[in-house]
Amino acid sequence: MRRHELTDQEWALLAPLIPRAAAGRPRVSGRQVINGMVYKIRTGISWRGLPERYGSWQTVCTRFRRYAIDGVFTRALQQIQARADAVGDIDWLVQIDSTIVRAHQHAATTGRKGGSTQDEPDDHALGRSRGGLTTKVHLASDGKGRPLAVLITPGQRHGSVCARTLLERIRVPRTCLGRPRCRPDHVIADKAYSSRGFRGYLRQRGIAHTIPEKNDQRKHRRNRGRRGGRPPGFDRETYRRRNAVERCFNRLKGFRGIATRHDKTATSYEAAVSLASLLLWARSL
Known part of the structure; x- marks a missing residue:
């Protein structure tokens, strides 16, 4: 095993979750291709810069793009979460937060004249901020600092606006009969999520929460x-x-392809974040 590659234990865990071709000519080894994807997001290099030991870079890139569009990594992440939940390994004290990611100049060259596809937003999750083009990663993590749900938006989008959508993305399937678990026991967030609307939404779903009140909100309430x-x-x-979600961001940004966005499309970047999240789960079990 080389650096930035899957261990035997990690591949044994991930292999059943990766789709296989039912017919056609023999494909490149699945482990070899996945290792190429991991190496790419770990180091942040371009697809053309992949070492020859991973085979043709076009093959790795095409397979990654196909998996991204099909949502393979998102489903694999849910399956590995289901295994952890079946043995009671998920701490449902959920923390939510968001972080800004700078977009590399290669990510900013996406052509927009053709419009969006079914799975791709018009803006490709690229927003204009003071520092230039940025993307925001919204994250919900469990009490052990492992990703439960991820949402990608333009950098100027406020976290509180996306809080409901983020929580609704939590979907942990059951290994036996039953509906997927979608409701945390408790939600922790910082002052950015302190709004009557969001608190009311949590109460409506029966979710306890710990969110500090903003100073201006406290003053306005007392004046009334x-x-x-x-x-x-x-x-x-x-x-x-709440520091668990901050530590989760630190581990995700240990992948250079996550800390700086090089992907032109939001679908590909979200797939890279999902793959990195999948690795964090595999290494925690």
């Missing part, structure tokens, strides 16, 4: 007196566990 209502509950000891 009795009409301002009671202050939202806040447990400092529970809130201290």
